[in-house]
Amino acid sequence: MHADTDTTSHAIFRVARSHRAAAERLLRSSGLHAGQELLMMHLWDNGPQPQSALIELLGLDASTVTRAVQRLEQSGFVRRMRSETDRRAVIVKPTAAGQALRDQVSHAWKELEDLTLTGLTEPERVELARLLARVERNLA
Secondary structure, X not given: OOOOOXXXXXXXXXXXXXXXXXHHHHHHHHOOOOOHHHHHHHHHHXXXXXHHHHHHHHOOOHHHHHHHHHHHHHOOOEEEEEOOOOOOOEEEEEOXXXXXXXXXXXXXXXXXXXXXXXXXXXXXXXXXXXXXXXXXXXXX
């Protein structure tokens, strides 16, 4: 056992990297990159949002969200516009092309969930979710 590579933290890193790579593969045909679907899901569920709200809700720094929104806009999936009530605020809205991705992304996420949990029993899945939530709280 190597102290450098056999730690829980290293295992979490490897799992996170593998999970993101699988998400990237499953999302590739949609034109989205892993992480962008989270922003789109929020817009689909909640409608047009101020970019500042997306930053807060996604828990990411402003530059990361700004880059993601710019890339989504360049791909034709979202549109940015000034708020009519606060000209300083930028509102992000899914376009028709962005809305059209919803079913494809939902399917990709279901595939990712199935792939991630393959071979685990229902009690193991429940326990894994419980333990991951606890680890997340520890790190928050």
